[in-house]
Amino acid sequence: MDEDARLIRRYADGDDLAVEELVMKYQKRIYALAYRMTGNVEDSKDVTQKAFLQAFRNIRGFRMNSAFYTWLYRIAVNTCLNHMRKKDPATVEINESLCAVKGSTLSAMIDREEKFHLQKALMQLPERQKTAVILRAYEGLSVRETSEVMQCTEGAVKAHYHNGMKRIRTILRERGYGFES
Amino acid sequence: MDLSHDEIKDRLPGYRGKASMPEDVSEHLDTCPECSEEFSLLASMRNDHPPEPDGMFFETLPQRVSALVQEKKKKKFFGVIPRFALVAMLVAALTAGYIYNIMKMPGADELYAFSDPFSDGDYDLGALTPDDVPSIAGDPDLEEAGVYPDEDSFLRDLASLSPGEIDRLYEKLRIKGGNGGVL
Known part of the structure; x- marks a missing residue:
């Protein structure tokens, strides 16, 4: 039995400290995922808390036949999507003055403005593509893990991911960014 | 391992740097601008x-x-x-209603009320009135009067006598030479 399974067992046996330990273990990953999905710190904080509450409310639905974190990611992704659907679509505040930076190489996209454009490009993707890109590129999940989170086939994950990445490259090129390895 | 372009592209998110990837993947990146671009983009994303x-x-x-x-x-x-409280109240109300209806059924009193065994049959002495009893005081010779065909009838009447009547009966029996108990 892995550490997560032991913590879940402890929680089921009435040990409320197990909740804190699980939250402590995954809060930064869930927050990062929420930030990629929403593009907003305040929304990410809300979504992170909601996702954990949702997970513990439905912990009996976790069958232990998959990793706890993929199950938690699935809840977090769904919580994010529900949260964004309820909100105004324009959730990312774009500072247009940042778009004036032209001709940067992709390898130089580590400063604030370029990160902002990358985030904006990500936010422009359709839901499924964005989710696949976030889970694979940012969170480093495998195709199989991503398919578990997104509850679709591995083939669909690959298609969503590649289409998403292609679209991001196109958006960034339109904004004047080149790509260098 | 001989990986195709698509297979390598699928695996790129799993590598954190060229040092972490197999040699054939690294060589492919050197010759494939598309995969190289993708890997560069992935590196930028991870730094964000x-x-x-x-x-x-x-x-x-x-x-x-x-x-x-x-x-x-x-x-x-x-x-x-x-x-639970609501269900319990509902059950209690239904039960009370059921019992109330049974109590109100015709003949229910006879069925469920306490029945005094002394009020039944030949032993219902309480139902007698002084008028039902022949004048014992006026006729001391009870055996001759033939009023009481059996012992039960006598006992019924005896039980209904008032203390004064008993005193008078006793006195008459004493005068007659009886012993007050055996007639």
Whole structure:
């Protein structure tokens, strides 16, 4: 039995400290995922808390036949999507003055403005593509893990991911960014 | 290992740098601009860390979540009690109504009320009135009068006598030479 399974067992046996330990273990990953999905710190904080509450409310639905974190990611992704659907679509505040930076190489996209454009490009993707890109590129999940989170086939994950990445490259090129390895 | 372009492209998110990838993948990146671009983009994405939340968000979140989870548990528990109370009240009301209806059925008093065995049959002495009893005081010779065909009839009448009548009967029996107990 892995550490997560032991913590879940402890929680089921009435040990409320197990909740804190699980939250402590995954809060930064869930927050990062929420930030990629929403593009907003305040929304990410809300979504992170909601996702954990949702997970513990439905912990009996976790069958232990998959990793706890993929199950938690699935809840977090769904919580994010529900949260964004309820909100105004324009959730990312774009500072247009940042778009004036032209001709940067992709390898130089580590400063604030370029990160902002990358985030904006990500936010422009359709839901499924964005989710696949976030889970694979940012969170480093495998195709199989991503398919578990997104509850679709591995083939669909690959298609969503590649289409998403292609679209991001196109958006960034339109904004004047080149790509260098 | 001989991987195709598509297979390599699928695997790129799993590599953190060229040093972490197999030689054939690394060689492919050197010759494939598309995969090279993709790997460069992935590296940029991984360097894009989300801003830290302000305040004590990460420090307080575990306790907040734990407290809210416990609160929900309590609410769930106490939420069940009113339902039980409602069901219990409903059952009690139905039971009371059922019993009330049975009590109101014709003949229910006879069926369920306490029945005094002395009020039944030949032993219902309480139902006698002085008028039912022949004048014992006026006719001391009870055997000759033939009023009492059996002992039960006599006992019934005897039991209905008032203390004064008993005194008078005793006196007459004494005068007659009886012993007051055996006729």
